Amino acid sequence: MKITKMITVCLTLAVSLWVCCLSQAAEFHVSRSIDLQVKLAEAQANGEDDIIFLAAGTYVGTFSYSSEEANDLTIKPEADLTPEQVILDAESLGRLLYLNAGENEVNFVIERVTCKRGKAVLPGAGLFLETAGNINIVDCIITSNSSYSSNNGGGIYISSANAINFNKNVIMNNYAKNYNGGGIYISSANAINFNKNVIMSNYAASSGGGIYVSLVNIIHFINNIIVNNNASYDGGLHIRLSSEFNFINNTVTGNKASSSSSIDGIYIGVSEHQAKIYIANNIIWGNDDGGDIYLTGGIVELYTNNYKGIAGSFKTSIGNIDQDPSFVAPEEGDYHLSLGSPCINSGYNEASNLPATDKDGNSRIINDFVDMGAYELTDSFSFDPHPADSNNNWTIEDNEFNNYNSAWKQGNTWTNGPNPIPLDFVSRAGFLKESGGTYHNVGGKQPDCWMPGSGE
Ligand SMILES: [Ca+2]
Ligand SMILES: [Ca+2]
Ligand SMILES: [Ca+2]
Ligand SMILES: [Ca+2]
Numbered sequence: 126m127k128i129t130k131m132i133t134v135c136l137t138l139a140v141s142l143w144v145c146c147l148s149q150a151a152e153f154h155v156s157r158s159i160d161l162q163v164k165l166a167e168a169q170a171n172g173e174d175d176i177i178f179l180a181a182g183t184y185v186g187t188f189s190y191s192s193e194e195a196n197d198l199t200i201k202p203e204a205d206l207t208p209e210q211v212i213l214d215a216e217s218l219g220r221l222l223y224l225n226a227g228e229n230e231v232n233f234v235i236e237r238v239t240c241k242r243g244k245a246v247l248p249g250a251g252l253f254l255e256t257a258g259n260i261n262i263v264d265c266i267i268t269s270n271s272s273y274s275s276n277n278g279g280g281i282y283i284s285s286a287n288a289i290n291f292n293k294n295v296i297m298n299n300y301a302k303n304y305n306g307g308g309i310y311i312s313s314a315n316a317i318n319f320n321k322n323v324i325m326s327n328y329a330a331s332s333g334g335g336i337y338v339s340l341v342n343i344i345h346f347i348n349n350i351i352v353n354n355n356a357s358y359d360g361g362l363h364i365r366l367s368s369e370f371n372f373i374n375n376t377v378t379g380n381k382a383s384s385s386s387s388i389d390g391i392y393i394g395v396s397e398h399q400a401k402i403y404i405a406n407n408i409i410w411g412n413d414d415g416g417d418i419y420l421t422g423g424i425v426e427l428y429t430n431n432y433k434g435i436a437g438s439f440k441t442s443i444g445n446i447d448q449d450p451s452f453v454a455p456e457e458g459d460y461h462l463s464l465g466s467p468c469i470n471s472g473y474n475e476a477s478n479l480p481a482t483d484k485d486g487n488s489r490i491i492n493d494f495v496d497m498g499a500y501e502l503t504d505s506f507s508f509d510p511h512p513a514d515s516n517n518n519w520t521i522e523d524n525e526f527n528n529y530n531s532a533w534k535q536g537n538t539w540t541n542g543p544n545p546i547p548l549d550f551v552s553r554a555g556f557l558k559e560s561g562g563t564y565h566n567v568g569g570k571q572p573d574c575w576m577p578g579s580g581e
Contacts, residue, residue: 149174154203156180165190168198178203179238181210187243188213189223192231197258198224201236208239208266217244221270226256230287234261240280243270248310249282251299259288267308271300277337278310280327285313293321301329305363306337307354313340321348321484321499325458329356332392333363334380342368346375348484348499350460351391353379359392359419360412367396370423371478374406374489376460376498378450381413388436389413395422402439404430406472406479408450408498429473431497444473450498461500464570469502470494492568508566511575512542513554519565519579521558529554547572 151173153164161177161184168175169192176199190198202211215221221243224233233254243250251270254260260283267280276282280299283289289311296308307327311317317338324335334354338344344366351361361380364370370393382389389412393402400423409417409432420437429444451466453459462468472495483489483501491501493508510517513529532539533546542550553572557564560577567576 150197150199151175153177154180155184156182158184158186162186162188168192170194172196175199176201179206179211181206183212183214185214185216187215187219187221187223190225191223192226192229195226195229195231195258197232197234199234199236200238201234202238206237208237208264211237212239212241214239214241215243215250215270217242217271219243220245220247220249220253221251223249223253224255225253226258228257230258231256232258232261234263235265236261237264239266239268241266241269245272246274246276248272248276248284249278249280250276251280253278253282253284254286255284256286258286259290260286261290261292262294263290263292264294266295266297267299268295268297269299271302272304273302275304277301277305277312279307279329281309282306283309283311283314286311287315289314289317291317291319291322295323295325296327296335297323297325299327301331303330305329305331306333307335307356309336309338311336311338311341315341316343317341317345319344319346319349320480323350324352324354324361325350326353326355328354332356332358334360334382335362337363339365341366344369345371345373345478347371347373347478347480348482349375350484350499351375351377351380352455352458352460353381355381355383357384358382358387360387360389362391362393364392365394365396366400368400370395370400370402370404372404372407373476373478374472374480374483374495374497374499375409376450376500377407377409377417378411378452378460379413379455382416388416388419390417390419390432390434392419393421393423398422399424402426403477404428405476406430406495406497407432408468410447410450411455428476429471429497431468431471444471446471460498462496462498462502464502464504465573466496466502466569468497470496470568472497494568502569504570506568506571506574508568510566511554511557511564511572512539512546512550515541520562521554521564522562523558526554526558 334356415434425439
């Protein structure tokens with residue numbers, strides 16, 4: 126027993142030492158443009174994992190890292206700096222950042238930096254990434270990058286990776302001047318996760334104004350804003366995959382494809398018949414002249430989405446609507462829902478992969494039901510009956526209205542609901558009575574929340 130115990134202790138020590146060594150990484154602290162390239166060159170051949178910390182400032186130039194070692198690379202700001210404070214700027218003089226690990230399983234992390242003004246006759250004028258490992262791009266701003274000639278991926282080009290995670294980035298005003306994937310182009314990956322990103326006002330001359338993806342097994346898009354992207358074909362997204370597509374609580378609007386009979390919103394093409402396509406709680410509405418979704422292949426389930434134009438076949442379609450989502454101020458880039466929006470509390474709480482929070486980080490389910498789109502309305506309100514409905518039976522009877530109306534006229538205090546009795550509450554009660562009496566509460570601002578018809 127003693128020997129066994131000793132062996133266990135030794136093994137535990139060895140494992141913790143090994144883990145400890147694994148977590149060691151060379152750290153570089155950089156504050157000048159020239160040092161960034163020097164440290165990238167050092168990192169690519171030092172046989173260690175590396176973290177390059179950037180001080181606040183603008184790093185002008187074009188930067189590259191070509192590794193033949195299987196070690197990881199992280200680029201991120203010092204301490205709590207924001208992407209607005211740490212800027213990589215190619216000044217339109219070439220491709221901004223090139224990270225290539227070839228066939229090696231290298232993990233790349235890029236965090237909280239702005240990457241702008243890459244301009245090149247190359248794929249990925251902003252960022253070019255290639256690895257057999259994982260890629261994490263977090264809290265970055267990727268903007269004003271342009272790829273020219275027959276090159277894909279104006280903002281970002283990723284060729285072959287295992288898992289790719291895009292979290293909380295803004296991908297905006299990037300151009301694939303003559304080809305595919307204005308914002309992002311991904312060719313070949315195992316799994317891709319897009320969470321809480323804004324993909325806005327990117328352009329591709331050919332297909333996939335916002336994002337173009339092909340040769341991928343599994344994709345999750347959750348809580349993203351995909352707006353005002355342009356292309357000849359597939360204005361917002363062009364996605365081709367083999368196994369599983371989950372599209373949950375995204376807002377896709379204002380995208381445009383200019384060619385006739387092309388899809389303005391999202392194109393999803395599936396190579397395997399058994400692939401699972403699951404689309405729930407999205408707003409995919411108001412994309413140019415109507416082609417919001419195009420589906421080809423796979424087993425498609427659509428739950429509680431708001432869209433107008435759809436083409437393709439699906440197995441299950443439940444609770445979908447076609448109504449103006451009533452955004453707060455889309456012309457100013459505000460895609461939160463206004464009170465009274467038909468998307469409020471209209472989603473499916475049991476949707477698979479429903480996130481815990483919305484794009485803002487607020488709880489994903491507020492007021493008992495999840496909303497459609499990337500933002501949950503945070504105003505809390507009750508689902509109580511109208512105060513005139515004294516017996517709470519979801520019907521305004523003549524006498525209930527008369528009592529409420531005369532209490533209002535006489536300025537009396539009403540036991541339930543706001544006092545003094547608001548005029549619009551009285552007229553709402555009259556409207557409900559005239560509409561047949563039965564009503565329900567759809568949530569949102571009182572008294573507009575009380576709507577004629579049964580079903581509470
Ligand atoms: Ca290294
Ligand atoms: Ca169009
Ligand atoms: Ca809600
Ligand atoms: Ca009643």
